[in-house]
Structures are given as C-alpha cells and as structure tokens.
Amino acid sequence: xTKVINSNSRTQMAFASFRRNRMAMVCFWALIVLYxxxxxxxxxxxxxxxxxxxxxxxxxxxxxxxxDHGRWACPFVYxxxxxxxxxxxxxxxxxxxQKYPLCFLKGGRFCTVEAPGRLYLWGADARGxxxxxxxxxxxxxxxxxxxxxxxxxxxxxxxxxxxxGYYGGWxxxxxxxxxxxxxxxxxxxxxxxxxxxxxxxxxxxxxxxSVIIILALIGWASLAxxxxxxxxxxxxxxxxxxxxxxxxxxxxxxxRHILPQTISYSMATLMLxxxxxxxxxxxxxxxxLGIQDPIPSxxxxxxxxxxxxPVIFAPWILLPGLFIFIAVMSFNVVGDGLRDxxxxxxxxxxx
Amino acid sequence: xxxxxxxxxxxxxxxxxxxxxxxxFDVPPGKIVAIAGGxxxxxxxxxxxxxxxxxxxxxxxxxxxxxxGKDLLGFSKEDMRQCRxxxxxxxFQEPLSAFDPLFTIGQxxxxxxxxxxxxxxxxxxxxxxxTLSEVELPDPKRAYKSFPHQLSGGMRQRAMVAQAxxxxxxxxxxxxxxxxxxxxxxxxxxxxxxxxxxxNISILLIAHDLGMISRVADEIMVLRQGEIVEKGLxxxxxxxxRHEYTxxxxxxxx
Numbered sequence: 213x214t215k216v217i218n219s220n221s222r223t224q225m226a227f228a229s230f231r232r233n234r235m236a237m238v239c240f241w242a243l244i245v246l247y248x249x250x251x252x253x254x255x256x257x258x259x260x261x262x263x264x265x266x267x268x269x270x271x272x273x274x275x276x277x278x279x280d281h282g283r284w285a286c287p288f289v290y291x292x293x294x295x296x297x298x299x300x301x302x303x304x305x306x307x308x309x310q311k312y313p314l315c316f317l318k319g320g321r322f323c324t325v326e327a328p329g330r331l332y333l334w335g336a337d338a339r340g341x342x343x344x345x346x347x348x349x350x351x352x353x354x355x356x357x358x359x360x361x362x363x364x365x366x367x368x369x370x371x372x373x374x375x376x377g378y379y380g381g382w383x384x385x386x387x388x389x390x391x392x393x394x395x396x397x398x399x400x401x402x403x404x405x406x407x408x409x410x411x412x413x414x415x416x417x418x419x420x421x422s423v424i425i426i427l428a429l430i431g432w433a434s435l436a437x438x439x440x441x442x443x444x445x446x447x448x449x450x451x452x453x454x455x456x457x458x459x460x461x462x463x464x465x466x467x468r469h470i471l472p473q474t475i476s477y478s479m480a481t482l483m484l485x486x487x488x489x490x491x492x493x494x495x496x497x498x499x500x501l502g503i504q505d506p507i508p509s510x511x512x513x514x515x516x517x518x519x520x521x522p523v524i525f526a527p528w529i530l531l532p533g534l535f536i537f538i539a540v541m542s543f544n545v546v547g548d549g550l551r552d553x554x555x556x557x558x559x560x561x562x563x
Numbered sequence: 564x565x566x567x568x569x570x571x572x573x574x575x576x577x578x579x580x581x582x583x584x585x586x587x588f589d590v591p592p593g594k595i596v597a598i599a600g601g602x603x604x605x606x607x608x609x610x611x612x613x614x615x616x617x618x619x620x621x622x623x624x625x626x627x628x629x630x631x632g633k634d635l636l637g638f639s640k641e642d643m644r645q646c647r648x649x650x651x652x653x654x655f656q657e658p659l660s661a662f663d664p665l666f667t668i669g670q671x672x673x674x675x676x677x678x679x680x681x682x683x684x685x686x687x688x689x690x691x692x693x694t695l696s697e698v699e700l701p702d703p704k705r706a707y708k709s710f711p712h713q714l715s716g717g718m719r720q721r722a723m724v725a726q727a728x729x730x731x732x733x734x735x736x737x738x739x740x741x742x743x744x745x746x747x748x749x750x751x752x753x754x755x756x757x758x759x760x761x762x763n764i765s766i767l768l769i770a771h772d773l774g775m776i777s778r779v780a781d782e783i784m785v786l787r788q789g790e791i792v793e794k795g796l797x798x799x800x801x802x803x804x805r806h807e808y809t810x811x812x813x814x815x816x817x
Contacts, residue, residue, distance in 0.1 A: 380619075450660040457614050457736075458675045458726065459648030468674070469663045 226476070226553040236549025239542035246539055250351035257345035258324040258331045262506050265330055268292065268340035270526040272304055274332045276314065288313045289331055301525065335528035337516055347532055350508035353420065355539065357509075358489040361427035362482055368428065369435030370478070374466045376436070377443025388440065391433040399430050403492060406430075407501045416507050423502055427489045435481060439474055446470045476554030483547030487540040494536050510536050566629075567592045567765050568613070568734055573626035575608050575617065575789075582608050582621065584789040590734065590765050595756060597768040597776040597797075599812065600786035606769045609786075610736045613767075614651060615643050631733070649679040652727030656739035658719035662711035668695075668722045669707030675730045691729060698725045698755060717748040724755060728764065735759065738769045753779045773812050777801045785809045 230236060249256055274289045291310035297303050312329025316322065325331040333344040376387040394402070406426040414422065446452065447470060455465050490510075496502035497511025498518070505512055513532035517523050523530060568590040575583040583605040590596045598606045611617050613628055615635060628635040631650065638646065647653075655661040662671060669691055676687045688707075695703035698721040711719060720740065727735050737756070741749035756766055756779050770776050776783060776797075783800045785793040785808060793806040804810045 450655060450657065451663040453616065454655055454661040456616055457647055457653035459644050460674050460678050461644065464674060472665050
C-alpha cells in the first residue's frame with residue numbers, strides 16, 4: 213500500500229523542518245523571551261515606567277556587587293554621586309561608604325532598592341528614570357502594536373483578497389484599484405498623512421489604538437493582492453465546485469475552503485509584516501507622532517538619542533535601538549524559516 | 564405531465580462554438596436517465612447547466628430547464644443556491660479532489676445541512692450518520708470523523724453520494740461517478756444508485772461506459788458533439804442501436 217501524504221502530516225513535516233533550522237529556532241526563542249519579559253514587566257522591572265528621580269539624570273548603569281571587602285554579602289549597589297569635572301561635565305562617582313542592599317519580592321516586584329538608593333541596571337535617562345524598566349514596559353507597546361496591527365491587516369487582507377479573487381469581475385476591479393491607491397503612496401508618508409487626520413487631544417489609549425489602525429491600513433493592500441492571486445487558482449479546485457453544487461454559501465466557501473489553503477504563505481508573511489510594523493511604529497514615535505511620553509515605546513525611547521550630546525556621555529540610551537533590531541531580525545528570520553519550512557521544494561532539496 | 568426535470572432546446576455556446584446544441588430530454592421521478600458519449604461531447608456541460616454553475620465564458624444561448632415545475636434559468640442567485648444541495652445534488656468523478664482535504668467528511672456534510680436547514684447540531688449529526696449508513700458505509704461514526712484521504716476509494720465515493728443526498732434532493736446528477744473506481748466497486752456504486760431510485764430519487768447519470776450504464780439506467784441518451792444522436796429505453800438502445808456512433812461506443816466496451 214502506498215501511503216497517502218496528507219495535509220496533517222504536511223503541517224507536521226513543515227514544523228519538523230522548522231525545528232531543524234537552528235537560526236530560526238534561536239530567533240523564535242528570542243521572541244518568546246521578549247514577549248515573556250514584556251508580559252511580566254510589572255514583576256521583573258525594579259520600577260514603574262513613570263518612576264523618576266531627577267537627582268540621577270543620565271546615571272550610568274549600576275553594577276550589582278556581591279563582594280563586600282572580599283567577603284560574600286547580600287547583593288547591594290553603591291551610591292552614585294554626581295560631580296563635575298574640570299570642564300563642567302557631569303560625572304557620576306561611586307561612593308563606597310554608602311551601600312544599598314537589594315530587596316527581593318517587595319511591593320510586587322522581583323528586585324528593587326529602597327529609596328534613596330536607585331537600581332539602574334541599564335542606566336537612567338534625562339529624568340532619572342530606569343532604562344531597564346522603561347525598555348520592558350516599552351516592549352509591551354512596541355511588540356503588541358505590531359501584533360494587533362498585523363491582526364487587523366490580515367483580516368482585511370484575507371477577506372478583501374479572498375472576495376476579489378473569488379468573485380472576479382467588477383468586484384475584483386474595484387477592490388484591486390482600492391489596493392493600488394493605498395500602495396501607490398509611499399508607506400511612511402501615508403502613515404504621516406493618516407496620523408495628521410487623528411485629533412490632537414487624544415489620550416494615550418486612543419493614540420495607541422489609532423497607531424494600530426494606521427499601521428493596519430498600510431499593510432493590508434499588498435497582502436490582499438497576493439491572496440487574490442492565490443484565490444484565483446484555488447477557486448478552480450474541484451472541492452470548491454463541489455461545495456457550490458451543494459449550495460454552500462459563497463462566504464462559507466471563501467472562509468473555510470479557500471483562505472485556509474493560503475496558510476503557509478500567510479504565516480510567513482505575517483511574521484515579516486509584524487517586523488515591518490514594529491519598525492513603522494518606531495519610526496512614527498521617533499519623530500514624535502507615535503506613543504507620547506511618559507508612556508514608553510521603543511521608538512520614543514530612541515527619540516531621546518536623536519541629539520548627539522546625550523549620546524556621547526550616556527551611550528546606553530541607544531539600547532532601545534538594539535531591542536528593535538533584535539525583535540525585527542527575529543521576526544524576519546522566523547518568517548523566512550516558516551516560509552522555507554512550508555515550501556516542499558526547499559525541504560526536499562535540504563534532505 | 565409527470566416529469567421531475569424537463570430540458571427543452573438547451574443550447575450552450577462558448578464564443579461562436581456550440582457545446583450543447585438543441586438538447587431536449589425529460590427525467591421522470593424515481594428513474595435513472597443516462598447521458599452517454601465520448602469526451603468533449605458536452606455531457607458535463609449539460610450537468611453544470613442544470614445547476615447553473617457553468618464557467619463564466621460559457622453561455623446558455625437558449626432553452627428551458629424546468630425543474631419541479633419551475634424554470635431554473637429564471638431563478639435568482641439566492642434561490643438557485645438554496646435549490647442546489649437541497650433539491651439537486653451532484654456527484655463527481657474524483658472524490659479525493661471533490662472533498663476539501665482540510666476537513667472531515669462529517670464537517671463537510673454538516674456544511675450542506677447548515678446551509679439548507681435549521682436543524683440543531685445534534686439533529687444534524689444524527690441525520691448525517693443516518694445518511695452515511697444509508698450509503699452502506701460500514702462504520703458511519705468513523706467515516707464522520709475521517710479525513711478524505713483516510714478512506715479508501717470506494718468508501719470515498721460512497722461518502723460523496725452521502726454528501727449529495729444528505730440535503731434530501733429529488734434529483735442527483737452523477738458525473739462519471741465510477742470512472743475512478745475498479746470494476747467490482749463500480750458495480751456496487753450502481754447497486755447503490757438502484758436503491759436511491761427506490762427512495763424516489765431520480766438520477767441523471769453522466770458516463771462514457773455504456774456497459775456499466777446499461778446495468779442501472781432506465782433510459783439512455785447518446786450524445787455526440789453536443790447533439791443527441793439516439794435516445795430511448797436502455798434495452799432498446801443497447802440491443803438495437805440505430806446510430807453508428809452508438810454502435811461504435813458499444814463495441815469499444817466489449
């Protein structure tokens with residue numbers, strides 16, 4: 213008996229092949245860690261994102277000490293004292309006489325330092341806010357905006373592409389010309405134009421939601437075009453005709469029998485689109501049109517690093533850029549990995 | 564007049580080429596009427612015309628398709644959709660490609676009932692199991708949960724028949740239902756059709772194998788290049804073929 217290759221095992225084979233792709237797995241776990249820490253930021257971060265201490269403006273990263281005069285001790289940090297050097301540059305010096313012990317599991321946080329001591333694992337920003345905490349609280353915004361934006365884009369793209377491809381004719385013409393109208397405007401300018409249409413007096417939640425919708429409106433068109441193309445061929449399948457002969461409504465046919473067949477393409481594209489949305493949000497926030505201070509996002513954290521002077525004496529404020537890089541790269545590599553895993557030609561060549 | 568389906572002067576064309584030319588025939592209730600003919604003779608086109616599912620490049624030039632006393636060509640799109648599956652079912656040649664590989668047999672039959680009835684989930688489940696045992700699938704519950712690829716060819720074709728009749732149609736169009744099966748299975752499917760006829764379901768059987776058709780059909784039409792060249796009771800056509808094309812077809816299967 214020949215064994216029938218079925219769609220179930222096809223998906224399983226794809227995931228097995230994905231697991232063998234070491235680079236993609238590393239990036240996959242990187243994303244799990246990023247999202248995990250972001251979700252549990254309330255517990256993991258020593259401070260709330262708004263928590264500031266102006267005495268510690270641009271305080272450098274503090275080292276956590278375990279040895280006190282050569283002997284093991286409860287982990288502690290030294291006090292940083294602000295001084296000025298000969299040309300009046302700010303310099304933080306460690307005061308070895310003042311020690312603040314770390315306290316664990318206090319106030320619902322894993323690890324913090326009692327005032328007046330401060331714990332700056334990755335340094336502080338201009339207003340003495342902890343960059344470590346702000347990066348992880350910012351991760352909540354940046355990483356969720358990408359996902360939610362993509363979710364909306366995908367629903368729009370799949371439905372519009374599916375409807376255009378399935379019905380064809382004038383419906384196809386109208387929808388595809390609409391797509392072209394969105395695609396002909398360069399993405400960033402379209403984003404700025406849409407942002408300009410949003411009222412200025414929005415509160416932070418409304419701004420957050422409007423940024424999501426703006427991102428969603430940018431990406432759906434290219435997806436819809438590809439899905440439409442795939443639908444043009446999928447609608448000729450026998451089981452689509454069979455469903456029609458049985459009086460199954462068109463909408464059910466599109467949702468259940470056509471769109472699921474595009475899953476391998478959509479999953480890879482989904483990952484690549486998330487990364488482009490994270491970048492787009494960062495772009496919008498860097499120019500001050502995205503999420504507004506004091507709520508952090510990786511984009512507006514990075515906007516602090518737009519001036520050269522702070523970057524020279526507080527280079528740690530570039531750290532959010534590193535996180536954008538890690539997140540975007542991980543999504544891209546995972547997306548590429550998924551695409552290769554679902555592509556049977558590639559998989560056969562590999563084995 | 565006692566007919567379930569009556570086709571008058573049906574003409575279907577693509578561009579200026581006639582695929583089906585002035586075809587007329589009747590399907591009485593509870594009878595099996597067969598359309599025989601070689602490839603490209605327009606058999607399938609007639610089947611799809613009745614359901615109004617021709618591809619957009621084909622047009623019905625003229626004719627009437629009277630089903631249960633109403634002209635199907637005058638139906639609105641929504642009326643036509645409700646007619647398909649509930650009043651007219653269709654069986655395809657290749658059941659493996661006619662089922663969506665991503666859903667179980669049961670789920671796909673459920674779609675038909677969902678589209679046409681207001682039955683509850685349990686009632687639909689019961690009805691589907693009944694239909695599956697009606698087509699003599701050995702283990703209806705297992706068949707319900709099976710994906711198309713998990714069934715054998717013969718069982719898939721039975722599942723296909725079950726899907727076509729689950730909505731309770733009075734006419735089933737079977738387009739080459741046995742061509743993908745071996746001879747013993749073909750005979751069994753034909754026996755199944757005979758039982759459906761006893762339940763007062765008419766079957767429009769589209770096939771090229773005259774020998775197989777003659778086992779079940781009450782009437783046979785022979786179609787060549789879109790025109791009916793011979794029409795009559797099965798015995799008559801098989802034993803005393805009048806047209807040379809019919810004779811050629813018969814000889815081909817001996």
